[in-house]
Amino acid sequence: MNGAQALIRTLADSGVEVCFANPGTSEMHFVAALDSVPEMRGVLALFEGVVTGAADGYARMAGRPAATLLHLGPGLVNGLANLHNARRGRTPVVNVIGDHAQHHKAVDAPLESDIDALTGWTGGWSRTCVDPAKIGADAAEAVAAAAEGRIANLVLPADVSWGDGGVAANPVPPRGKSTVEDSTLAGVAEVVRSGESTVILLGGASTRERGLRAASRIAAATGVRLFVETFPARIERGAGLPAVDRLGYLAEQVQWQLTDVRHLVLAGAKAPVSFFAYPGKASELTPDGCATHLLADHADDVVDALERLADLVAEGVEPVLQNASRPELPAGPLTPQNWTEVIGALLPEGAIISDEANTSGLMIPMTTAGAPRHDVLTLTGGAIGQGLPVAVGAAVACPDRPVICLQADGSAMYTISALWTMARENLDVTTVVLNNRAYAILRMELTRVGAEAAGPKAKALLDLAAPDLDFVRIAEGMGVPATRATTAEELAEQFSRAIAEPGPHLIDAIVPSLI
Amino acid sequence: MNGAQALIRTLADSGVEVCFANPGTSEMHFVAALDSVPEMRGVLALFEGVVTGAADGYARMAGRPAATLLHLGPGLVNGLANLHNARRGRTPVVNVIGDHAQHHKAVDAPLESDIDALTGWTGGWSRTCVDPAKIGADAAEAVAAAAEGRIANLVLPADVSWGDGGVAANPVPPRGKSTVEDSTLAGVAEVVRSGESTVILLGGASTRERGLRAASRIAAATGVRLFVETFPARIERGAGLPAVDRLGYLAEQVQWQLTDVRHLVLAGAKAPVSFFAYPGKASELTPDGCATHLLADHADDVVDALERLADLVAEGVEPVLQNASRPELPAGPLTPQNWTEVIGALLPEGAIISDEANTSGLMIPMTTAGAPRHDVLTLTGGAIGQGLPVAVGAAVACPDRPVICLQADGSAMYTISALWTMARENLDVTTVVLNNRAYAILRMELTRVGAEAAGPKAKALLDLAAPDLDFVRIAEGMGVPATRATTAEELAEQFSRAIAEPGPHLIDAIVPSLI
Incomplete structure (x- = not known):
């Protein structure tokens, strides 16, 4: 067994059964080793921000970490924004970060960089694997560290990955939570x-x-x-x-x-x-x-x-529970409020909402409060581009539950290729893009910070029109069926259809900006 | 004048006249200040990897740096991969990285992170602005540092940006190159x-x-x-x-x-x-x-x-110059070779080629060797997702020259939103996506690293089909007119038309994988 095989064997034995991946040459032995461990599922994403955000969404719903596979420092940097969000949400993630073979680092090849500076930035647990014989122990400790609600970073030099004498290890019991005095x-x-x-x-x-x-x-x-x-x-x-x-x-x-x-x-x-x-x-x-x-x-x-x-x-006192209650289905052109009423009226039982609706979503907590029981996953760290990847991960974790991704337009473009992974894996995700053609939150913030009256150059930097983003074409280009809604009726009809059909769908909802 | 105004004034006086930007709340005063300096152009990109890659492409062609505007640590991390490429290419870039107000850092707000760890990773020159009165001097030194072929990082706390008493500074002469003994x-x-x-x-x-x-x-x-x-x-x-x-x-x-x-x-x-x-x-x-x-x-x-x-x-000896010579226009279904002959046959005078064609581009140096004089910008650091952003920057730097972006499919998806900026700015960029529906280079590398025979899970991680990426729809979704070519004749016709018309175009060239 080589190092990569021992690593993957140990991850699977420790309960890590999904690896979201965007590999490169230095990770080829890890990729080849995936087939040696039947329990481990590999899920390809086209950008590392999708990889890490999906691992975050997976762990939030599965309650145990997924692994990521990242290509050297430049692959890791692309995934750091969503690792920042995972760190803020205290979500467990196990990153496997490929590195050059140890003897190759000194020659400063083009992709060489200071990986330790980056793993340090995640504020988690980090270790560089140096010996295939110890790689299982490293991996088991990484999973236990992640289980504490941290990012665990395993840096895997290519020669340790391909080296013979890999030894898998038993799971390390995670340190549990402390009991309050x-x-x-x-x-x-x-x-x-x-x-x-x-x-x-x-x-x-x-x-x-x-x-x-x-x-x-x-x-x-x-x-x-x-x-x-x-x-x-x-x-x-x-x-x-x-x-x-x-x-x-x-x-x-x-x-x-x-x-x-x-x-x-x-x-x-x-x-x-x-x-x-x-x-x-x-x-x-x-x-x-x-x-x-x-x-x-x-x-x-x-x-x-x-x-x-x-x-x-509160001995003998019962909790106060929310009554079932849904908004009426609204009519007319979409507004910042009525689209949320459509979702509230139609949210399916057991839904998982990945919420990165930002300003367009101000009303969504109210209009879904009495909807059937559901989970909401929010943007924990403020680094935009999380909604679509988290939806991917949640759908992989919970294949029997409908995932609803409520996604602001500007943020959607950060990790838009998550749509392709939804199509590839046939994930049951209904994405509603709130397309208000602006970084609306920044229009509001420009005023709130007390900045002078905005001139044309300033305004242009907050504006997503000219050209308008057509999320129907973008989604279709990545294999996700898509429609456009400009009225509440259209949204209701399209949303109903999307949740009735398995697999991914996208609705480009043209909603006026609040600001 | 506030800090932001003094900063932008100094940048412009130092020859930095373009700011590629993706701002957030902490950068709103900088955004508002753009209109106070007529020489400074703001160019919005929808992701920081486009921002930094465009700054790289701009500087390679303009011979002087552009500025970037990045939102805190999470905005910077999204731009780091293309800063890695800029570092390897020794391209000057001046990053303006917004930070929380100094008094706000201790409260560990959600977007707080260790920015110094990230600026350190770029291996360049870094400074945090602490006083509006000194911000001009900071900026002038940053430009001079960048001119040495480095990344210059100016961290700009929001309160220094909005603070009164900003003082602009005169340019600092860059340290020139040493003369060889x-x-x-x-x-x-x-x-x-x-x-x-x-x-x-x-x-x-x-x-x-x-x-x-x-x-x-x-x-x-x-x-x-x-x-x-x-x-x-x-x-x-x-x-x-x-x-x-x-x-x-x-x-x-x-x-x-x-x-x-x-x-x-x-x-x-x-x-x-x-x-x-x-x-x-x-x-x-x-x-x-x-x-x-x-x-x-x-x-x-x-x-x-x-x-x-x-x-x-070599006194009196003349250089040996390339003769004008172009391939014949080929016919038939596209192959890894004949698409390069089409480009060689039709490359316009004075073209700038942003080359991230990867495996599909092995023949392009041969087939364009005798084409009219042109520049080629390559992937200096190996961090993929550079081709489209570099094309954006080159087109901003050289509005009178045709830019040709030769772009591998997998790498294209890293920074695909660059297409939107091409449309927004009406940049004369013709993008040819070499769509072989695979990470073909990794198929080759899987063999070269000596990995065992790939199983189905390994193969799936190198495969970009199922679903196929449709770059025509993706481009149209971002406002770029697009066509698909499957034969050399179609590519020739579409490429000729694209270079004859101003503004951006994309051709989705379906090319078999070499491997």
Whole structure:
């Protein structure tokens, strides 16, 4: 067995059964070795940003990491933006980064670069494999490290990949979450019972059913309010689950949501900060005079903590569950609101929404709140170009669930080739492109940062018209059937048809810009 | 004047008159300031890999840097692959990398990351602007640093951009090239006159007319042979110029080209190394027993050195110039060879070729050798996805010259949104996609690295069919008129029409894979 075979054997034995890949010459032995491990599925993407974003989406839904296969430093850099998002969402990812053979690095061949600087940037766990005999142990440790919610980077020199004497290893048990101390729970129990205005901010694993139910019991019993962090990696919601609003994107929204709050309890979330800085405005959004209390951080078992807290303060109290409720199907030309009503009215049972709708999606949380139970995967790190790749990964992880990708036009173009992978793998993804022909969010931000009145050159840099992007042709060019909707009726008809048919579809929804 | 205005004023005064941009919120003051400096042109690209590749192509043709505008760490990472190529080609680029306001960095907002790790990776000159009063000086030094053939990174915190009291600065004269010592010239003169088998390897500025003419005189007078480095940033060639072959991409080709060579003279080029490592094969390709002699490195004035060397050893000898000569227009279904004959037969006068044809382009140097004078820009660093962006930049730099982008299909998908910028700016670029529906080079490499016989999973990762990419629809979706060619006659007709009409065109040339 060579190094690559031992590596893949170990990954599969450790529960990593999908490898999203865009290989190059230095990865050819890894590619050849894929066929030696029947459990490992290889999924080709045409750009590394799709590879890493798909690994992120896969892990959010599967609850275990996928591997990526990246070609040297330049392949890794192309995947870094979506690794940034995975890092912010604490999603496990195992990167296999091919490198030149060890003896070849000193000659500074054209593709040579400082890979360590890049793996360091991901803020995760990193190791360079140096011996086929140890490669299995390296891989098993990488998977265990990733399971802690980190990026794990395995740098694989070509000679270690092709070298004989590869040894696979058994899985390494991941370090589990820490249990929150009783004394911490008692302190927070006192806060939530205080009668003072209190918010529990939910993040991490607490935005899934168990955490939400426990939090809802606490709120029902004590009157505290709940919010979910602005960009959760995965939130379960819809009819039959507690409905919890997310903190807003804009600092002004958060300040309004937290008005007069005296206690902020952090349950797997960080204290809120402004996404960007604005002249004369605060960066930290916890109100003055509000005390912050840490119930659980990302290393703690936040769900257990919430359940124990609920048992302390809400014994016998049931969670408040969202009723089934859908908007009426609207009519007329598409607007920033009515397209979200169409989705709310027609969202299929068990859907997974990959949400990168940005400004066009402001209303989507409201109009889907009472839809059948579904998951929402959001843009955790703000690096655009995540929506389509995350949809790919979610669909690979959950082949029996419909995936809905709500995708802003400008962001779509970052990783548009994800459509090809949807077609190649026949993934059941319905992509709705919100095509407002602008970087609308930047039009808003140009005003918000207090920049002078924009001139024609400034405006041109925020404008995606001239020429208009035709996502129908782009999608068809990559093998995805596509249609265009300009009215709510068309969107409803096309969306219904798309979700009724298996396989990928795209709808180019021409929506006016909010701004 | 705020910091951003002072920065842009200084860039323009220093000769930087184009800014390829993909901005975000933290760059809004820079965007707003563009209209305050009439000389500065803003060019929007839909992905940072297009931004940086366009800046590379621009500088290769304009001989001076463009600026880029990139959004924080995640925007920079998306542009790093083409900055890697620019670094390898020693192309000057001035990156303006927006950052959070200085007071905002400590709150670790979602888009926060270690920008210094990334600018360090580019191996260039880097500085963070900290004061609007010093921003002009920072910018002037950045341009001077870039002029040495480096990436210059200016990190621009939002508060420095919006801060009052911006001060523009005068240009800083760039440090010029070093003059090669007479003693070095005398030593090399002895080598080239020795009568022993000698090769002069040309790189850097020596692949332009003056350097090629001087080198050709030396060769004609002494019998030494000439080669150009494998991937020159820019080579001038065609009828009326000396024709110099490039070293091959494959190690075996280089070894054959350098068989029995006893002296290798380096003129702005590095000694050849294998692009990748292969089991049991050499990394360094200079033959055993061959002495290497440095005439000029990248910091030296290599053109002056060659001209002085020619005066020493080739007084009165004229260069050998390529005759005008074109292939016959071929007929029949497209083949890996005949499409290059079509280009050779029809290449317009003064063309700029952005060449990322990869395996499909093996014959193009031969079939265009006697075409009208033209420039070729190659993939200097091996990071794919450069061809289309470099074509954008070259067309912005040289609006009166036809740009021909010869683009492999797999690589095209990395930065496909460059087509939109071609349409938006109405750039005179004719893109010929060599659509062989495979990562053909990897099929070849899979064999060359000695990997076991590929199984179905391995083969699938090298295959771009199922579904086929339809570049006609993709291009039309981005506003570029497009046609498909399957025969040499169709390609000839479509190529003739495309170059006769101003503005962008794309031809999806269905070419069988070599492998």
